[in-house]
Amino acid sequence: MSGASGEAPVLALDIGGTKLAAGVVDAQGAVRSFLVVPSEAERGPDPTLDRLFELGRRAAEESGLSWAEIAAVGIGCGGPLDAERGVLLAPPHLPGWRDVPVGLLAEREFERPVTLENDATAAAAGEHRWGAGAGTRNMVYLTISTGVGGGAIIDGRLYRGAHGNGGELGHVTVDWRGRPCRGCGRDGCLEAYVSGTSIAERAQELGLDLATAEEVAHAAVAGEPMASRVWDETVEALACGLTSIVNLFEPELVVIGGGVSRSGEQLLGPVRELVRSSAMRPAGESVEIVVSPLGERVGVVGAAAIVYDRSELRAARENV
Amino acid sequence: MSGASGEAPVLALDIGGTKLAAGVVDAQGAVRSFLVVPSEAERGPDPTLDRLFELGRRAAEESGLSWAEIAAVGIGCGGPLDAERGVLLAPPHLPGWRDVPVGLLAEREFERPVTLENDATAAAAGEHRWGAGAGTRNMVYLTISTGVGGGAIIDGRLYRGAHGNGGELGHVTVDWRGRPCRGCGRDGCLEAYVSGTSIAERAQELGLDLATAEEVAHAAVAGEPMASRVWDETVEALACGLTSIVNLFEPELVVIGGGVSRSGEQLLGPVRELVRSSAMRPAGESVEIVVSPLGERVGVVGAAAIVYDRSELRAARENV
Numbered sequence: 001m002s003g004a005s006g007e008a009p010v011l012a013l014d015i016g017g018t019k020l021a022a023g024v025v026d027a028q029g030a031v032r033s034f035l036v037v038p039s040e041a042e043r044g045p046d047p048t049l050d051r052l053f054e055l056g057r058r059a060a061e062e063s064g065l066s067w068a069e070i071a072a073v074g075i076g077c078g079g080p081l082d083a084e085r086g087v088l089l090a091p092p093h094l095p096g097w098r099d100v101p102v103g104l105l106a107e108r109e110f111e112r113p114v115t116l117e118n119d120a121t122a123a124a125a126g127e128h129r130w131g132a133g134a135g136t137r138n139m140v141y142l143t144i145s146t147g148v149g150g151g152a153i154i155d156g157r158l159y160r161g162a163h164g165n166g167g168e169l170g171h172v173t174v175d176w177r178g179r180p181c182r183g184c185g186r187d188g189c190l191e192a193y194v195s196g197t198s199i200a201e202r203a204q205e206l207g208l209d210l211a212t213a214e215e216v217a218h219a220a221v222a223g224e225p226m227a228s229r230v231w232d233e234t235v236e237a238l239a240c241g242l243t244s245i246v247n248l249f250e251p252e253l254v255v256i257g258g259g260v261s262r263s264g265e266q267l268l269g270p271v272r273e274l275v276r277s278s279a280m281r282p283a284g285e286s287v288e289i290v291v292s293p294l295g296e297r298v299g300v301v302g303a304a305a306i307v308y309d310r311s312e313l314r315a316a317r318e319n320v
Numbered sequence: 321m322s323g324a325s326g327e328a329p330v331l332a333l334d335i336g337g338t339k340l341a342a343g344v345v346d347a348q349g350a351v352r353s354f355l356v357v358p359s360e361a362e363r364g365p366d367p368t369l370d371r372l373f374e375l376g377r378r379a380a381e382e383s384g385l386s387w388a389e390i391a392a393v394g395i396g397c398g399g400p401l402d403a404e405r406g407v408l409l410a411p412p413h414l415p416g417w418r419d420v421p422v423g424l425l426a427e428r429e430f431e432r433p434v435t436l437e438n439d440a441t442a443a444a445a446g447e448h449r450w451g452a453g454a455g456t457r458n459m460v461y462l463t464i465s466t467g468v469g470g471g472a473i474i475d476g477r478l479y480r481g482a483h484g485n486g487g488e489l490g491h492v493t494v495d496w497r498g499r500p501c502r503g504c505g506r507d508g509c510l511e512a513y514v515s516g517t518s519i520a521e522r523a524q525e526l527g528l529d530l531a532t533a534e535e536v537a538h539a540a541v542a543g544e545p546m547a548s549r550v551w552d553e554t555v556e557a558l559a560c561g562l563t564s565i566v567n568l569f570e571p572e573l574v575v576i577g578g579g580v581s582r583s584g585e586q587l588l589g590p591v592r593e594l595v596r597s598s599a600m601r602p603a604g605e606s607v608e609i610v611v612s613p614l615g616e617r618v619g620v621v622g623a624a625a626i627v628y629d630r631s632e633l634r635a636a637r638e639n640v
Contacts, residue, residue, distance in 0.1 A: 282483045
């Protein structure tokens, strides 16, 4: 579609399991407006999308731009989804949502071309275009929140995999006979150890009365021995999974986002040491591992980035 | 260098730990000649390279082409190596070889432009250009012999990683507290379970008097219980590692080469089932897993493929 200018600002929407976000992002990556509400996705697609679109309208108003200046809409959501057709297939974080044609519904609502993308893939694009990865040729983005996902930039381009759902970075094995992984059903995935859900669960299994990964992190800092044990295992698992990812992709940079990344150097300090000493040379020696500078805005920034990505890709194809 | 025509036949050399191979390969992938000798690499770089170059001369003679028709030389060797400078750094399969400028030495010998590449990366290029992967956009090649290596084709292009040593596919974790990996020093890599070396070693640890992976495979078929146990663990480890690789790369196709792949369906039959049931959808459902059709010629075919790859890349850059 030619309506999506490569330079005009984009309305970006992010459909998460716990929150909906909307913002207007311009071609320099500046976030002109940013709004978040609880998603209440259990109420089903129709009321939730109504609220998302309403949030989008408000984000457009608060951006200080006229509606006519906004050329396109980008939407990020957890997969599996069909990016080509703009359809959410059956995302596990949105129970009961099956085959929802979000792209079409948003096009009708906003009368703008709409791009739908896996949220972790989009976040990787956002970090590469305007975040920690700007200027890199090979980088990996890993998001650690209720689940673990990610995306890769390879030779300067977003890698989308044979089927467009990007790399499933949370589903690299750490321990082949380890904890069952809720996300995919097999045993011992990275996600089964380092997701926020798993960190809290493993603490509870050791008898701790802690509800979240953040509480486990604080208890570990305070010297609680069982919490420290859970935290150390989390560090070991993340370092192991990242080492495999670094060995396979040889990236210059790994960017870690998602709620669990807010623990910052408590997590990344020891992980960085372990990856550097364990990964193959020269990749292991030189890889940088940093916390996402985009933070909670990465979903919206990513959803905008993929609109610009697609637009450039189309332009490049038309020029061939 | 402009001397390397994109269409003329190539002299391809393969420096392995146990054998040296040479052949002439034309632009259609036809192997015009193919010669193999034991490498005897422990005698050091000078006598070994003399024998390799002599083998190359003979391969050229036996190809039925005149020397003038051969435009370039491709060399594959296990890493780490510096492909850009044509230098072998310190390949573990060639003990005592350090910083050997193979590219320069071969250029002097043959008076042709020389391309040096990691052998597993080159093999991936060969399988993509003329083997099982012809026509695919995303494929992975895994070679299982004394060690485990591989390469990936991503969006139709050979992936070389940030530092040009390609993906280290043997060094994805299977079991984070598992067997030490000789190749990289950390614990529980895929290579530590499925390499030919490891298969034989694990059988010996169980008291079996078997010297090679092939003997273990035969004993397992014959119903020897300890050999079957080793074989089953090998299947489980390979399926686990491949599932991680499939989840990360989402390839259409996985091609398995190297000596251990000669066990064919005894290995790949159960591995295929496990990967299909364990990997994320849709990648897991659709991925094909096949034995390399190029067999022992993959080293030479791969070394030729990278000459054509580089030549096309140069041509594409010059046309930009």
